[in-house]
Amino acid sequence: MAQLSVDDITLRFGGVTAIANVSLTIEPGQIYAIIGPNGAGKTSLLNCISGVYKPQHGRLVFEGQDMASLRPYDIARLGIARAFQNIALFRGMTVLDNLLVGRHIHMRSGVLSGMAFWGRARREEIEHREIVEDIIDFLEIEAIRKQTVGSLAYGLRKRVEVGRALAMAPKLLLLDEPMAGMNAEEKEDMARFIIDINQERGITCILIEHDMSVVMDLSDQVAVLDFGRKLAEGTPDEVKANPEVIKAYLGEELAIEHVE
């Protein structure tokens, strides 16, 4: 059974249609890439999945549960985590605290037990600190764990962003351009992390990425969006050969030459 099925959704902002009748099926354990030119509706689609936007038409079903009436914080509890495109870390917090916020849904201590910092609240902090430290090890960010996020370099912030989503122990991870603005070396690191997240931790990934070589190497399935419509869907090789896709990416004339 599909883990997430996006069924014929349409999202409009006033007169602008950001997503038009898009359907996707994401199987458990996949790395599912969504590609497309700027403004194609990729991030809007992720916003629909994480509940920030509500599509006017269509259904989103995650593991058999209809997500129509769920708020973003409910969806987080279902097991969907997200790393944002333009880095939405909590700037004033340390790396450690950022990751610990990721544990929020798995923790229980309230105001009073927190203020007392005694017994269960303290045990809980230590317990979740261990889980977070595990992720810090995995992402190789030990050296910066106590630094304020606002003081970090861009590449590291991207990594912390992924770490924070990972701390939620999700079943489905939405990665919105995790490699944008990175140099080759950083991209390689990030690709390695994504493969490990997918294979060792068994987390399904939806990946938005512009770097085609990364997309083709990493993903099991690729969907192509253009002007809010789904142009194509299939394995990387199928998509690469699709004339519609070539047209959207390279332009009409070139496409004809390419086909010829």
Add this chain to the structure above:
Amino acid sequence: MQSGVFHTTYGKDMALQQSSWQKWRLGLVLAALLIFPFVADNSQLYLANTIAIAAIGAIGLNILVGFTGQISLGQGAFLGVGAYASALFTGRLFELFGGTGGTPFLVSILLAALFTALVGTLFGLPSLRLKGLYLAIATLAAQQIIIWIITHTPKLTGGESFSLRPTLLFGLNMNQNGDFRFYWLLIPIAILVTLAATNLFRTRVGRSFVAVRDRDIAAEVMGINLFRTKLLAFAVSSFFVGLAGALLAHYRLVISPDRFEIGTSISFLAMIIIGGMGSIAGSIYGAAFITLLPALIESLGRQVSNIYPNIDTMLPYIQQGAFGLVIILFLIFEPEGLAKVWHNIKNYFNLWPFSY
């Protein structure tokens, strides 16, 4: 020689006092607090008590403004709610119904704080829709509404001013030699509040407050219910502010609405700006600074009054001018406040004498 602080368990790494030097420093501060009332005169004790109350209020405000990022101009009114509520619980409420009793002092300040938390939550409702300046204006409305209610219900609040019964704690009249006796009540409460607030921000709920301040959308996608968290911040903040108000009422014994006007709100905002937004220790530094500044200027004025006799008439203006000047200087040169200044000094000496 020790080259750093290294921990072997996460529990130790989370401790508030990490090095033996920090423990010594804490010990010294506590010792000074214990000795102080025996060497200080009444006016100095009065200042210390005022600082303790202001610190509790400033910590409350900082939880809301500094940590959760919800600007509030209603601080003064919430102090007033706490003050009047506790005053009512200890006596007047019973007198209205022909009784003579009252709830015990400690119970009534707790009830007053809870009541203020409730009122604060109510006025926090607009924070669902409003942010930044708009929310500030909404809380300004809260400020005006509450003061209006206080001045227009003279049966409850005595209108112009309100005299409380002397504060009894376990049969002891706290207001007899009040500066000395209240010191032993206010300082422990201030310490408890400091500890509670510090703990709050190293656990789940505190982190969710800061997350809402820094990136609300990201916080929501991570499973934090924004509305509930904001309301909780209003409640926790108002609880401490109400507590400060209640303590103020019982310490001074006479309260009037003009103590809780917008000016009070502004001076509490000044405390957390000067002390440091989003810093518990900063709230205390700021409370001390804003309380001591006018007193300091006054005593300076008295010393130069021989040379410059007109100084007395000008003192209020100098005090207000200094207040404004200090805020501007902090905003320009150290927007993170005294907490940051102290942090920088510590860092300097950490590396001293090899500061490279």
